[in-house]
Amino acid sequence: MLAVNVRKARPGFTLEAQFAAPTPGVIALFGPSGSGKTTLVNLISGLLAPDQGYVRLGDAALTETAAGIDVPPERRHIGYVFQDARLFPHLSVLGNLRYGARRARGRAAFVAFDELVALLGLAPLLARRPHQLSGGERQRVALGRALLSQPRLLLLDEPLAALDAARREEVLPYLEALRDRYALPMVYVSHQFEEVLRLATHLVLLQGGRVLAHGPVSAMSLDPALQAVLGPDLSGTVLEGVVSRAQGPDDTAELRLGAGTLQASLPGVPAGARVRLQVLARDVILATQPVQGLSVRNALPGTVREVRSDQFGALVTVDVGGAQVLARISRRALAALALKPGDAAWCLFKVISTRGHTFRLPGS
Amino acid sequence: MLSAWLGPPVAQALWLSLAVALRSLLFSLPVALTVAWLLARRRLPGRTALDALVHLPLVLPPVAVGYLLLLLLGTRGPLGAWLNSTFGIRLAFTTAGAALATAVMTFPLLVRAMRLSLEGLDPGLEEAARTLGASRLDRFASVTLPLVLPGILAGLVTAFAAGLGEFGAVITFAANIPGVSRTLPLALYTAMQSPDGDAQAMQLVLVSCVLGLLGVSAAELLARRLRRRLGR
Numbered sequence: 261m262l263a264v265n266v267r268k269a270r271p272g273f274t275l276e277a278q279f280a281a282p283t284p285g286v287i288a289l290f291g292p293s294g295s296g297k298t299t300l301v302n303l304i305s306g307l308l309a310p311d312q313g314y315v316r317l318g319d320a321a322l323t324e325t326a327a328g329i330d331v332p333p334e335r336r337h338i339g340y341v342f343q344d345a346r347l348f349p350h351l352s353v354l355g356n357l358r359y360g361a362r363r364a365r366g367r368a369a370f371v372a373f374d375e376l377v378a379l380l381g382l383a384p385l386l387a388r389r390p391h392q393l394s395g396g397e398r399q400r401v402a403l404g405r406a407l408l409s410q411p412r413l414l415l416l417d418e419p420l421a422a423l424d425a426a427r428r429e430e431v432l433p434y435l436e437a438l439r440d441r442y443a444l445p446m447v448y449v450s451h452q453f454e455e456v457l458r459l460a461t462h463l464v465l466l467q468g469g470r471v472l473a474h475g476p477v478s479a480m481s482l483d484p485a486l487q488a489v490l491g492p493d494l495s496g497t498v499l500e501g502v503v504s505r506a507q508g509p510d511d512t513a514e515l516r517l518g519a520g521t522l523q524a525s526l527p528g529v530p531a532g533a534r535v536r537l538q539v540l541a542r543d544v545i546l547a548t549q550p551v552q553g554l555s556v557r558n559a560l561p562g563t564v565r566e567v568r569s570d571q572f573g574a575l576v577t578v579d580v581g582g583a584q585v586l587a588r589i590s591r592r593a594l595a596a597l598a599l600k601p602g603d604a605a606w607c608l609f610k611v612i613s614t615r616g617h618t619f620r621l622p623g624s
Numbered sequence: 625m626l627s628a629w630l631g632p633p634v635a636q637a638l639w640l641s642l643a644v645a646l647r648s649l650l651f652s653l654p655v656a657l658t659v660a661w662l663l664a665r666r667r668l669p670g671r672t673a674l675d676a677l678v679h680l681p682l683v684l685p686p687v688a689v690g691y692l693l694l695l696l697l698g699t700r701g702p703l704g705a706w707l708n709s710t711f712g713i714r715l716a717f718t719t720a721g722a723a724l725a726t727a728v729m730t731f732p733l734l735v736r737a738m739r740l741s742l743e744g745l746d747p748g749l750e751e752a753a754r755t756l757g758a759s760r761l762d763r764f765a766s767v768t769l770p771l772v773l774p775g776i777l778a779g780l781v782t783a784f785a786a787g788l789g790e791f792g793a794v795i796t797f798a799a800n801i802p803g804v805s806r807t808l809p810l811a812l813y814t815a816m817q818s819p820d821g822d823a824q825a826m827q828l829v830l831v832s833c834v835l836g837l838l839g840v841s842a843a844e845l846l847a848r849r850l851r852r853r854l855g856r
Contacts, residue, residue, distance in 0.1 A: 305755055307751055307754065307755070332754075333751075333754045333755050334754050334755075334756075334757050334758055334759055335757075336755075337757070338755060339755065339756075340752070340755040342748065342752060344748070346746070346748050346749055346751070346752040348749060348752075348753075348767060349749075349771070350770045350771055359753070359756055359758075359766070360756035360757060363756060363757035363758060363762075364757060405756065406755070406756070409755075409756045409757055
C-alpha cells in the first residue's frame, strides 16, 4: 500500500493530494499539465518536503511531518526515472548502470544485472557515453539505472514525454515487460491516457493540485471527473476480461466479460490472455429494442443506469450484466428514444471499434 | 643546465615568476571557489555588486590595484600595520606581496572559469545521484567534482599563465627587487632600461613566449578534454 496525504504550498500553486493505492501495482498519476503531478512525485521521492502530511509505503513512514520524520531521498530506496533521463555525462552507460547498483550493495537484490541488461536490450550500449544515445535509448538506460539500485518503489515522471511516437512505441514494451517481470510497485506520471490504459492498475486523477478521484482503472473509467478531463473523444468504458477464443480468419476474437461475451479485434493475442480494452463512448450505439440485419457484431442487452448531460450532449450508462458501458449520444437522440434509468437498452459497437484500444494485462 | 644556458639573472627571474604565480594561486583558489559558488548557485542580495567587484581588476589599471594594495596593506596601511604588529607579517616589497598582487589581478579569470563550470552543472544530476543512494559527500565526489574539475583546472592554468606576466600591480606593491619581486616582466623592463640589455631582453621575451604558449595550450587541451567527455 502506498498512502499519500500531503500539502505543499508554492507561490501561485498549492498541492493538496490524498490517495492510497494497493502495491504491487502500477499507480498512474494522470492529469493535464500543471496539475501537480511532478510535484507529487518529488514529494514521494523525498526531493521535496511537504508543508504537512505523510507518505507511507507498506508499514514504513517515509514522511510524517507530525512525527518529524523525513527520510532523505538517498535512504528511501525509491528509484526515480526523470523525464529528461539525467544520465551522468562523465560516465559510460555501464558506469551509469553501476552507479545505483554499487550503492545498493548489502541490500537484498531482486534485479540481476545480466537479466536486466537483456530485458532492456542494453548490451550493445554499455560502452557508449550518454551523448551518443538516442532519446529512447537514454530512457532505457535511466530505467535500468533506477532498477539496479534495487528500489522498493519506482517513480516514472513522464518517461516518454520527450520522445516522438515511434520512440515511445520503442520504450513502452520494455515498461510492460518490467511491470510483468518484477512485482515492483510503480508510480507512473502521464498525461497520455493510452499509456495509463497500457500500464496502470490504479489511477489517481489530478487537476489543479487536487486529487479529483482515484481507484482501479476500469472503475475509474465510469467516473464523471475522468470523462470531463478526457473529453468526448477519449472517454469510454474500460473493460477487463479473458480471451476465450483467439482471433481467427474471420477477424474476430472472443472475450469473456462478466456474464456475456464480447467480440473484439485482438490480432496476435492468444486464448487465455487477460486483456483490457476501451470502448469509446462515441463508438457505442444505443437501441431500445433488439435490432436485426446490421453488421454490428456486439449487441449487449442491458438496463439504463444513469443519464447525464454535459456540454457535448448526453452520456448514458448502461448496465450490461456485471459491467457497465458508456454511450455518448446527442440530446436529440436522447429525446427521440426518451431514455431514462430503468429502461431496457442494447449497446451496439463494431469489432473494429476495439482495434488499437486493447492492451494485454499481466497474469495471462 | 637551464640556468647556465639562460644566465643567472634570467634564470632567477624565471624561477621567481613560477614561484610567485604558483603562490598566487594558493592565495586565490579557496576564495575564488567560494565566490564562484556564491555567484553560480546562490541568489544573494548583493550579487551584482560582488560580481562587479570581482571583475574590477580586469578593468582597473594594474598600477591602481598595486597602489590600493599598498594603501591597505603597506606597513602603514590599516590592515598592513595590524598584520605586522600582530603576526609579524609584511607583505609590501616581499615575494609574498608579489604573489598577492598577482592573485588579485588573476582573480577574475579564476572566478570566471569556475563559475562557468559550476553553472554548466545541472543540479538535476545531483538529485538523480541522491535517488540512487548517494550521500552528500558521495555525490560531491562522484558527480559534482568530476564534472566541474576540468573547468577549474582550465581556470587555474589560465590564471597561472596570466600571473607569470603580471607587471603593474607587482612593481607598485612589491617593487623591483632582484630575487624578491623581480619576475620575468620586471626583469624584462629592467633589461630594457640598461644600455647593453638588448640580448637579455630578447632572451626574457623568448622565455615568456614559451611559457605563455605552454600555459594557453595546456588550458585549451584541458577544455577540449572536458568537452569530449561531456559530449559537447
